[in-house]
Amino acid sequence: MKVRWGILAGGLVVVGGLLAVLASGFGGTTQGVSNNLLGRPAPPFAMEVLGERETIVRTAALTGAPVVLNFWSTWCQPCVLEHPHLLAAAQEFGPRGVKFYGVLYNDEPQKAERFLAEKGQGFPVLHDPLQRVAIDYGVTGVPETFVLDKEGRIAHKFIGPVSVGELQAVLRPLL
Amino acid sequence: MSSLPNPALLRTLLLGAVLVAALVAGGPSVAAPTDPPAADRVGVASDPAALGLAEPPALAPPDPETAKAEAERIADGLRCPVCQGLSVADSNADAAVAMYARIAELVRLGYSQEQIEDYFVDRYGEWVRLDPPVEGLHWLLWVAPALLAVVGAAAIALRARGQAPTPARPPAGTPTSGGAPAAAASAGEGADPADRHRAAVLAALGEDGR
Incomplete structure (x- = not known):
């Protein structure tokens, strides 16, 4: 059979190009592809502390110390798994000045209060009823954890459950 | 009821x-x-x-x-x-x-x-963005279909021209550019396989004594 080199070469160029595009796409993840907020000042917020309606935490008050901001909910199993890790990290880094806050994501405050009473609470949990703050931080699901440096910039973002070891690695250089 | x-x-x-x-x-x-x-x-x-x-x-x-x-x-x-x-x-x-x-x-x-x-x-x-901007290699995804259509049309046009009967073509029996066998060579001067096929059919009908 006669080989038509011109057609073959043209086909290879087109197919090769498409494969290159696909290969570049397969390198990334489909969600949370980038977070342009990294290194930038954390979006400001003012949220009520769960169970203390009069207490409002504002970002303005958070500078001067690293902050761990953990978005979670009681219906999210990975959040349940990471809870003891967050408690341990808060126990280790709380006395060294790091402030820990949970942010309740798309959940009922009563359920969260029951959960914390049962599993232990090592830091305040803030209420974000309209998920306003979650959107400001680009949260796509829970759990997601943000670490802010002393200047209030976003130093790190964890997507999915976080362990004590991972938090230690990120927090130690920020102290 | x-x-x-x-x-x-x-x-x-x-x-x-x-x-x-x-x-x-x-x-x-x-x-x-x-x-x-x-x-x-x-x-x-x-x-x-x-x-x-x-x-x-x-x-x-x-x-x-x-x-x-x-x-x-x-x-x-x-x-x-x-x-x-x-x-x-x-x-x-x-x-x-x-x-x-x-x-x-x-x-x-x-x-x-x-x-x-x-x-x-x-x-x-x-x-x-549901409709992300075209950047990097992504332009290829937009250009490739049009490019394929143009290349395909050109290939079909070239092929059709290559098979069209031309006056300069040598008579019967010479294989065409498509490599078609000269099966109906006995049927006459047509270089086009369809002509040769028609001639062969007519010849066969003639052999039946009609």
């Missing part, structure tokens, strides 16, 4: 139909137009820096009707973060409803489509 339908049943059916029609008409709208102004809520601030936006609104606050249409349009182009290929406007997921509320709020404050899209791209990456 009467064959007429029960009037009570008819009334119920009619009411159901009206309700369904009303639901369908107002269906996908997930806006919360009764939200209080931004500055009145905890968790929300009114100045641009506190809103997490670098600039003040580019436009004057629109009237409610325009704002609703604009919010729908912007929500149509943004991806619901927890869905598979659904826009914020098309999804009823909590995250999409919250995003829609945020879009509607920013539109009401006078933020432009570009500013609002930039706000979401900053947080979720280019991925949040």
Whole structure:
């Protein structure tokens, strides 16, 4: 059979190009592809502390110390798994000045209060009823954890459950 | 027993139909137009820096009707973060409803489509656009189909021209460029396989004594 080199070469160029595009796409993840907020000042917020309606935490008050901001909910199993890790990290880094806050994501405050009473609470949990703050931080699901440096910039973002070891690695250089 | 339908049943059916029609008409709208102004809520601030936006609104606050249409349009182009290929406007997921509320709020404050899209791209990456910009190697995805069509058409045209009978072609028996065998060489001078086939058929009919 006669080989038509011109057609073959043209086909290879087109197919090769498409494969290159696909290969570049397969390198990334489909969600949370980038977070342009990294290194930038954390979006400001003012949220009520769960169970203390009069207490409002504002970002303005958070500078001067690293902050761990953990978005979670009681219906999210990975959040349940990471809870003891967050408690341990808060126990280790709380006395060294790091402030820990949970942010309740798309959940009922009563359920969260029951959960914390049962599993232990090592830091305040803030209420974000309209998920306003979650959107400001680009949260796509829970759990997601943000670490802010002393200047209030976003130093790190964890997507999915976080362990004590991972938090230690990120927090130690920020102290 | 009467064959007429029960009037009570008819009334119920009619009411159901009206309700369904009303639901369908107002269906996908997930806006919360009764939200209080931004500055009145905890968790929300009114100045641009506190809103997490670098600039003040580019436009004057629109009237409610325009704002609703604009919010729908912007929500149509943004991806619901927890869905598979659904826009914020098309999804009823909590995250999409919250995003829609945020879009509607920013539109009401006078933020432009570009500013609002930039706000979401900053947080979720280019991925949040349902129609991402053509950059990098992505242009190939747009160009390749047209290129294939042009190359294919050219190949078909070239092939058709190569097979067309030409006066300069040598007579019977010479293989054509397509490599067709000279099976019907005895049928005469036609170089085209169809002509030769016709000649062969006529010859066969002739051999039958007709």
